Amino acid sequence: MKIDPNSKSDLSAQIAKAIRDAIVSGALIVDERLPSEAELSEQFEVSRATVREALKRLAAQSLIRTQRGAFGGAFVNRLSFEEAYGQQITTSTLLLSMNAVSFDVACEARFALERACAPLAAIRRTPDQLATMRAEIFRQTQPGLSDESWCASDVAFHRALVDGAGNPVLSYQLAGAVEAMQPLMNMITFTARSRERIIALHTTIADALQANDQQATELALSDLEAETKTLGLSAMQARADHEAPKRA
Amino acid sequence: MKIDPNSKSDLSAQIAKAIRDAIVSGALIVDERLPSEAELSEQFEVSRATVREALKRLAAQSLIRTQRGAFGGAFVNRLSFEEAYGQQITTSTLLLSMNAVSFDVACEARFALERACAPLAAIRRTPDQLATMRAEIFRQTQPGLSDESWCASDVAFHRALVDGAGNPVLSYQLAGAVEAMQPLMNMITFTARSRERIIALHTTIADALQANDQQATELALSDLEAETKTLGLSAMQARADHEAPKRA
DNA sequence: GACATTTAAACGTCTGACAAATGAAAATTG
DNA sequence: CAATTTTCATTTGTCAGACGTTTAAATGTC
Numbered sequence A, B: 001m002k003i004d005p006n007s008k009s010d011l012s013a014q015i016a017k018a019i020r021d022a023i024v025s026g027a028l029i030v031d032e033r034l035p036s037e038a039e040l041s042e043q044f045e046v047s048r049a050t051v052r053e054a055l056k057r058l059a060a061q062s063l064i065r066t067q068r069g070a071f072g073g074a075f076v077n078r079l080s081f082e083e084a085y086g087q088q089i090t091t092s093t094l095l096l097s098m099n100a101v102s103f104d105v106a107c108e109a110r111f112a113l114e115r116a117c118a119p120l121a122a123i124r125r126t127p128d129q130l131a132t133m134r135a136e137i138f139r140q141t142q143p144g145l146s147d148e149s150w151c152a153s154d155v156a157f158h159r160a161l162v163d164g165a166g167n168p169v170l171s172y173q174l175a176g177a178v179e180a181m182q183p184l185m186n187m188i189t190f191t192a193r194s195r196e197r198i199i200a201l202h203t204t205i206a207d208a209l210q211a212n213d214q215q216a217t218e219l220a221l222s223d224l225e226a227e228t229k230t231l232g233l234s235a236m237q238a239r240a241d242h243e244a245p246k247r248a
Numbered sequence C: 001g002a003c004a005t006t007t008a009a010a011c012g013t014c015t016g017a018c019a020a021a022t023g024a025a026a027a028t029t030g
Numbered sequence D: 001c002a003a004t005t006t007t008c009a010t011t012t013g014t015c016a017g018a019c020g021t022t023t024a025a026a027t028g029t030c
Helices: A009-027 A037-044 A050-060 A081-098 A101-123 A125-140 A147-163 A167-182 A192-210 A214-243 B012-027 B037-044 B048-060 B080-097 B101-124 B128-143 B147-163 B169-182 B194-208 B215-241
Strands: A063-068 A075-078 B066-067 B072-075
Touching: A009 A037, A009 A050, A009 B048, A009 B066, A009 B080, A037 A050, A050 A063, A050 A081, A050 B012, A050 B048, A081 A167, A081 B012, A081 B080, A081 B169, A101 A147, A101 A167, A101 A192, A101 A214, A101 B066, A101 B101, A101 B169, A125 A147, A125 A192, A125 B128, A147 A167, A147 B080, A167 B080, A167 B169, B012 B037, B012 B048, B048 B066, B080 B169, B101 B147, B101 B169, B101 B194, B101 B215, B128 B194, B147 B169, B147 B194, B194 B215
Parallel strands: none
Antiparallel strands: A063 A075, B066 B072
């Protein structure tokens, strides 16, 4: 294992890349122990500090974990779905907030993906998942629920729907799309009237899933998409008016 | 900005989290310059080496970029779709390879997501995207194409389809699903006969998109999913036979 | 005013050191 | 002999200080 000292990028980035490639290619397998920092610094002919910076980069991606003490060291980490969720959500959230993605585009993507889950969920949803959805609908009917709690409950409902597809890969992919929408959703003020309409659609969805009705599920999701887009539109308008009230 | 020295986790991880939270919450905005490493080490009351490890963690997630020289430093990075693609693909690929996700489950997720793009793509696909798809189909008809090139062309075809939806958020989400499948697809040997069938389906899809026919697009994608699953199944079987031939 | 030089700020890397954790091996004890 | 305690070597975590390199602004020169 050697490193090109003439390359433009940092040594720590090069070393991280070398180890990352070894992991991705399968040369290093899960739970395998990497050489100690001292050994790595010898192999790569850099200082221990540089090796450590490389290892921290990999740790940030959950590719390795470290343990102190004798027989400790850096180990190839089994990337769990939970860890992957977390990274996906952080990345998706930042991507949306930093790139001026419109509410419409984000909304369209989210519901397109959710509709992809619908046929599977209509077949596979478990009683537990149905119960979760019903419980969240019930929570949403409670008077005085804050907008924040409302949004959290909305996310919980939709995650139950997505999990209903019984496909962990889909759940992982969708987690990002659903959660990343929350900052945008939080900009919306949900009136009692709009909450009513959404609750009705949620109920329709839960009923359709309970009845194993794929088509009704997709239809209700499309209605919910339209409703959400309308809400978003007026929220954006209100915001625009607020930021430039002179034009009124 | 202070850090809890009693916490169990590493100081560098805590500092990275503090800065990451500041970025995600919007307290630090895009292109804003962070304090210099020396200043940060004063603020957090840790050594510069520890601060640097924290910054490398953030750099690994593309949250910051660093510049050397006077008036250089660490800047909040605008997370681009390209960078997000890259991370998404790495994470998805590892997730699949490390968690024994079956070919069937991955395949189901991928085609469910692609079908989600179909209705949008049938409306919005550009002539350019259609041309890309036709070109890849033509490439696939060439005799003597290696399995590797075949798979690459397959990915290019499907990415054109996904991009046809004209929704960057969808493209970003799908990139992970489509690319992460490639290591699994590479385990398949594509016979001339199976290639023929896939090319026929690709042509059907391109035709349907050109005719703005949503239903036909979805149908062809479902057929392609079934075909791919069949191929995957026999590949898995062949592999199992090869690894345990004594039972034959 | 245009170009060359200087300079200060900041990151990149190295060295050496010590603290803290940790599990294995050795020593002790009942 | 078995169980427990102690010792100990290994490895990561953190620190302090130093030097090189890069970079752009400031300065000087023609």
